[in-house]
Amino acid sequence: MSEKIKHFPGEQVKNIDVKEGRIPAVRHRPNAKYLWSAGIAMSRFLEGLKKGKIVGATCKKCGRIMVPPRAFCEQCFKPVDGYVNIKDTGTINTYSVSYVAGDASRIKEPILVAIIDLDGASEGMGILHILGEIDDWKQIKFGMKVKAVWKPSEERTGSIKDIKYFRPLQEV
Amino acid sequence: MSDVAIVGVGCTGFKSVTPDVSYKEMMFEAATRAYQDAGNISPRKDIDAFISVAEDYWEGISIFDEFVPDQLGAVMGHLFTICGDSIIGLSTAYMLIKTGYFDVVALESHGKPSDLLTLYDVVSFAMDPVLNRPLGGHPFYVGGMEMNRFLCETGNTKEQCAMVVAKNKGNALPNPYAAYGADIEVEDVLCSNPYFYPLNRLDISQPADGGIVLVLASSEVAHKLNDNPIWVRGVGWICETPSLETRCWSEAIYARMAAQMAYKKAGINTPSREVDFAEVDDMFSYKELQHMEALRLCGKGQAGKLTEEGVTRIDGDLPINPSGGMLGMGWPLEASGMQRLLEVVLQLRGEAGSRQLPDVEVGVAQSWRGVPTTTGAVAVLSNC
Numbered sequence: 001m002s003e004k005i006k007h008f009p010g011e012q013v014k015n016i017d018v019k020e021g022r023i024p025a026v027r028h029r030p031n032a033k034y035l036w037s038a039g040i041a042m043s044r045f046l047e048g049l050k051k052g053k054i055v056g057a058t059c060k061k062c063g064r065i066m067v068p069p070r071a072f073c074e075q076c077f078k079p080v081d082g083y084v085n086i087k088d089t090g091t092i093n094t095y096s097v098s099y100v101a102g103d104a105s106r107i108k109e110p111i112l113v114a115i116i117d118l119d120g121a122s123e124g125m126g127i128l129h130i131l132g133e134i135d136d137w138k139q140i141k142f143g144m145k146v147k148a149v150w151k152p153s154e155e156r157t158g159s160i161k162d163i164k165y166f167r168p169l170q171e172v
Numbered sequence: 173m174s175d176v177a178i179v180g181v182g183c184t185g186f187k188s189v190t191p192d193v194s195y196k197e198m199m200f201e202a203a204t205r206a207y208q209d210a211g212n213i214s215p216r217k218d219i220d221a222f223i224s225v226a227e228d229y230w231e232g233i234s235i236f237d238e239f240v241p242d243q244l245g246a247v248m249g250h251l252f253t254i255c256g257d258s259i260i261g262l263s264t265a266y267m268l269i270k271t272g273y274f275d276v277v278a279l280e281s282h283g284k285p286s287d288l289l290t291l292y293d294v295v296s297f298a299m300d301p302v303l304n305r306p307l308g309g310h311p312f313y314v315g316g317m318e319m320n321r322f323l324c325e326t327g328n329t330k331e332q333c334a335m336v337v338a339k340n341k342g343n344a345l346p347n348p349y350a351a352y353g354a355d356i357e358v359e360d361v362l363c364s365n366p367y368f369y370p371l372n373r374l375d376i377s378q379p380a381d382g383g384i385v386l387v388l389a390s391s392e393v394a395h396k397l398n399d400n401p402i403w404v405r406g407v408g409w410i411c412e413t414p415s416l417e418t419r420c421w422s423e424a425i426y427a428r429m430a431a432q433m434a435y436k437k438a439g440i441n442t443p444s445r446e447v448d449f450a451e452v453d454d455m456f457s458y459k460e461l462q463h464m465e466a467l468r469l470c471g472k473g474q475a476g477k478l479t480e481e482g483v484t485r486i487d488g489d490l491p492i493n494p495s496g497g498m499l500g501m502g503w504p505l506e507a508s509g510m511q512r513l514l515e516v517v518l519q520l521r522g523e524a525g526s527r528q529l530p531d532v533e534v535g536v537a538q539s540w541r542g543v544p545t546t547t548g549a550v551a552v553l554s555n556c
Contacts, residue, residue: 026302031293034232037286039194071197074242077204077216 041071044083046158052150056086056121064122088148089169090118090126097137112137116146116166132165145169174390176269177401178553180210181517185382186351186502189286195231198383199282200243206278206385207245211397213276213387215245220274222251225261225281229294230505232287244280244385256409258384259509259539259549263407265388275390276397282383283504291379299544304416312376314416314544316368319458321421323370326465330370332476333457334361337374337499339479340454343486344496346526349514351380351502361457375457380502384510386517402517405534405552406440408433412546419546424459426548427452427466427538435468438552440534443468448532449490449519451512453540453548454497463538464492467550486527494519494527509539509549520555 017023038046041057045068048055057069057080064073067086072079095114101107112131117124132149134140146166156162182205184198193201207213215222224240233239237253240246254261258281265277285291295311323329335358344353356374364374387397394401408430413419431443440446450469454460461475469490470478478484484492495501495515498508516535518524534554541547 026306028301028305030297031290032229032232032297033289033293034287035289036232037191037194037284039192039197041197042194070242071194072200072243074245074247075216077214077245 039071041069041080045069048085049160049162050156050158052153052156052162054086054088054118054127054148055083056118056125058082058084065120065125067118067121067125067127086121087119088150088163090116090146090166092131092140092142092144092146093117093124093126094142095131095140110137112140114140114146114166129160129163130165131167133167139168173270174272174392176266176404177389177391177394177398178386178404178513178517179389179394179398179401180206180208180213180385180387181514182206182209182385183349183382183514186349186380186504186511187382188351188378188380188502190284190381191286195282195284195287196239196243198284198381199240199280199385202282202383202385203244203278203280206387209398210387210389213397215249215278219245219276219278219387220250221268221277222246222249223261223265223268223277223279224251224253225256225258225279225506225510226253227255227506229297230283230285230288240280244278246278250274256506257509257539257541257547257549258507259407259513259537259551260409262386262388262404262509262513262551263409263549265386266404266407269388269390275393277388279386279388280383281507281510283379283507284381285379285503285505286381295543300416310368311543312371313368315376315456316371318421319370319375319456322423322458322462325422326461326473326476328458328461328473328476331358331362332479333375333461334358335479336454336457336460337361339485340460340493340497340499343494343527344500347496347501348525349382349511350496350500352378353496353500371456377455377498377503380504382502382504382507384507384514386510386513400521400555402520403554403556405554406434406436406438407549407551408435408437409549410547414544414546416544424462424466424540424548426546427463427540427550428468430548430550431467431536431538434536434550434552438554440552443536444470444490446534447490447536447552448534449494449529450492450536450538451495451497451515452492452536452538453508453512454493454499455503455508455540455542457499459540460492460497463540467536467538486529491529494524494529508542509537512537512539513551513553516551516553520553
């Protein structure tokens with residue numbers, strides 16, 4: 001029906017009118033800053049990354065080797081039994097190609113995100129990270145073997161970004 | 173409909189900082205203790221539903237519910253988060269059991285204000301963005317304005333408020349869960365720096381980290397889990413108008429009405445005679461007096477006088493905040509009401525150690541949601 005209406009009464013309001021103060025609005029930027037204590041398990045994980053290692057946790061009851069590590073096994077509801085180093089290789093469980101950034105702007109070079117099941121961890125456990133050294137995302141395959149590419153040790157800070165990205169283990 | 177009992181309690185904290193653990197690890201510890209206390213139940217098979225009381229902005233994580241199941245043993249379980257005070261959480265757990273669909277419910281709340289670098293900026297974020305925030309200032313001036321009007325209308329005095337601080341910090345000294353126990357004089361409070369007139373520095377509770385988990389059960393299973401169940405006799409909660417411009421500045425109407433609701437359910441007609449002791453919100457010193465009057469534990473304008481006469485001391489006729497309250501235990505954000513519940517349960521069980529009150533049967537826990545809200549909740553608990 002609206003197709004038949006040539007002219008709607010009133011003024012059209014655009015986003016720019018709000019931005020430029022023609023429409024009453026109130027601006028506020030919250031000052032919300034946090035410094036989360038990493039705690040027992042995540043501290044080990046972050047310290048491991050700084051040393052170029054991926055740390056997992058073990059539960060003797062269910063026998064799982066869990067990455068990322070945690071202080072307690074959420075299935076058995078008991079403290080974990082220890083921490084072990086996991087290999088920095090794994091297989092692609094799933095992936096996506098992100099063409100859009102957090103602010104909804106278009107990215108020139110799309111970000112390749114993937115869940116990587118790490119070798120040595122229990123089935124279906126691993127890491128969310130970025131894939132690199134891939135020219136065309138269509139070369140990505142489910143089950144493809146990948147390996148971590150680390151920042152040089154002097155640049156590592158104890159962060160998930162100490163791993164630059166995961167690259168295909170064999171040339172694609 | 174089944175009666176509802178608290179059959180397990182677990183606490184970790186309270187401390188001014190906890191850099192050694194994550195919030196998840198803190199919650200896991202409190203939950204482990206509560207489940208052990210409730211007859212060593214397993215959350216993986218023995219608990220029917222879980223409630224966590226948390227606020228996204230305090231946590232710094234959106235949709236915080238999703239970060240909760242692991243550390244409570246609630247993976248693949250029936251869980252949701254209540255944004256509000258933990259006694260509102262208790263009311264929800266109570267209702268879940270009353271429906272008959274759930275026999276055992278776990279209730280969790282925690283606060284880790286030391287993770288917040290800009291704690292009071294986040295409090296300011298609760299102020300009206302159009303009318304109040306642009307004026308600036310620390311949001312606790314709301315407490316100063318309320319104290320001023322409350323004292324003016326009731327005749328309670330600043331000295332009597334200072335007596336609350338000295339009493340509560342003293343009560344906190346033997347409480348192993350309290351972060352801010354101290355042996356101080358009324359004069360110390362009155363001489364501490366003015367912060368938001370008439371509030372001085374020592375009139376204000378300080379932030380504290382910690383977590384508490386309660387396990388609730390229907391009467392059918394309560395006795396199987398604990399020989400000494402503490403019964404939830406009544407719950408109530410109220411939201412007043414939040415507007416600073418139109419609210420009542422002298423009386424805590426939210427506490428009066430929430431108490432009315434809880435007392436009615438519990439069959440309490442004369443609270444000043446039927447309630448043996450109470451744990452009330454004392455975020456600011458005057459709040460204890462204001463809340464005592466709202467809970468009808470005394471007449472209007474009488475709370476200060478009773479405090480002065482020692483009636484509200486741990487050895488008085490009507491002990492208020494034997495735990496040390498928030499002035500003594502600390503302010504753990506949404507878990508403040510849970511601190512009140514914890515102490516009422518421990519006292520009614522006879523497990524409060526050297527601060528144990530003799531012959532107590534009925535205790536009241538009351539919470540306020542803090543600046544700048546006019547929301548509060550009340551629970552009436554008994555051991556018989």
